[in-house]
Amino acid sequence: MTPVGSEQELADRVLGGWLGRISGNMLGKPVEQGDLWTREHIDRYLRRAAALPLTDYLPEPAAGGDCPPLRPEWRQCVRGRVHGSCRDDDIDYAILGLDLLETHGFGFSTEQVGELWLLRLPYLQTFTAERVAYRNLADGLKPPLTATYDNPYQEWIGALIRADIYGWTCPGAPRRAASLARRDAVLSHTGNGVYGAMWAAALISAAFTAPTVRQALDEALAVVPASSRLARTVRRVASLHDTGMSWEDTVATVAEETAGMGWIHTVPNAAVLTAGLLYGDGDFTRTIALTVRGGLDTDSNGATAGSVTGVLTGARALPAQWTDPLEDTVRSAVFGFDGVRISELAERTVRLVGAGVA
Numbered sequence: 001m002t003p004v005g006s007e008q009e010l011a012d013r014v015l016g017g018w019l020g021r022i023s024g025n026m027l028g029k030p031v032e033q034g035d036l037w038t039r040e041h042i043d044r045y046l047r048r049a050a051a052l053p054l055t056d057y058l059p060e061p062a063a064g065g066d067c068p069p070l071r072p073e074w075r076q077c078v079r080g081r082v083h084g085s086c087r088d089d090d091i092d093y094a095i096l097g098l099d100l101l102e103t104h105g106f107g108f109s110t111e112q113v114g115e116l117w118l119l120r121l122p123y124l125q126t127f128t129a130e131r132v133a134y135r136n137l138a139d140g141l142k143p144p145l146t147a148t149y150d151n152p153y154q155e156w157i158g159a160l161i162r163a164d165i166y167g168w169t170c171p172g173a174p175r176r177a178a179s180l181a182r183r184d185a186v187l188s189h190t191g192n193g194v195y196g197a198m199w200a201a202a203l204i205s206a207a208f209t210a211p212t213v214r215q216a217l218d219e220a221l222a223v224v225p226a227s228s229r230l231a232r233t234v235r236r237v238a239s240l241h242d243t244g245m246s247w248e249d250t251v252a253t254v255a256e257e258t259a260g261m262g263w264i265h266t267v268p269n270a271a272v273l274t275a276g277l278l279y280g281d282g283d284f285t286r287t288i289a290l291t292v293r294g295g296l297d298t299d300s301n302g303a304t305a306g307s308v309t310g311v312l313t314g315a316r317a318l319p320a321q322w323t324d325p326l327e328d329t330v331r332s333a334v335f336g337f338d339g340v341r342i343s344e345l346a347e348r349t350v351r352l353v354g355a356g357v358a
């Protein structure tokens with residue numbers, strides 16, 4: 001495991017990851033329905049509210065707008081109304097992963113992931129591939145059959161959103177982080193769904209030691225098959241960025257090339273996330289704003305972009321407009337964790353880092 005500096009720096013970076021994930025999730029949550037909230041609709045909403053460039057949580061809806069309806073939770077997620085984080089599966093799974101490592105250690109099995117879901121996570125707070133896997137577990141099926149039986153969502157984004165904890169607890173060790181994420185992911189996913197989780201965990205791990213976002217992305221690509229659709233799409237975004245193409249044209253180009261995969265599939269969302277990270281270039285506000293404006297699964301992409309950039313910068317460097325309204329508090333459906341302090345989650349994560357060294 002590559003050294004990441006002092007214990008204080010590690011703690012600041014891990015807290016930055018948690019705060020970044022939660023604030024990025026909150027930013028994207030009101031417009032999380034990519035088949036309705038397209039890039040064009042999101043920017044029209046922001047222009048109408050005079051909120052471009054986007055530098056804070058989404059504004060309240062302007063009167064007389066013709067945009068799609070926001071998600072029902074929007075009143076707790078828009079600027080001026082945020083008081084602690086809303087409950088969301090993107091945060092629940094990070095908490096559940098923390099509980100998994102505290103309970104079973106880094107030698108956990110895929111079966112133990114499933115057992116913890118049944119014990120700690122309400123069925124109706126699961127979605128797509130996770131709900132199918134949960135149902136399969138309750139019916140007595142074992143991994144990897146839980147991921148493949150009657151599951152049309154095997155390559156969707158669910159496993160990717162569960163991966164952060166493995167990056168946070170394996171700083172500077174992207175291959176180890178990816179291995180842990182894979183063991184978790186195969187409960188519910190296959191193919192690019194699993195590769196997305198491995199890539200995200202490695203990306204977050206690499207962000208602790210990589211000098212730039214681009215280097216972290218390069219290190220993360222090394223843990224997934226080079227011929228996979230995920231890897232090819234991430235490389236495609238990076239190559240367009242290298243030509244000097246604008247962010248708008250890059251996301252439009254790759255959206256055309258991944259059309260038909262659906263707004264929750266791992267591959268097009270990895271493209272939006274990669275574009276946000278590269279064009280944000282380490283600036284937290286610009287990164288999560290561009291990522292959410294990219295559309296598709298906005299809250300999941302905003303969360304992962306915020307986690308990566310929060311690790312890169314550390315908590316002390318995060319702008320107050322994102323972190324102060326969170327009030328160091330998380331709402332969670334995970335049994336025993338509702339109302340937990342974000343700072344406590346980060347402290348518990350740091351304590352696991354040393355335990356994860358083989």
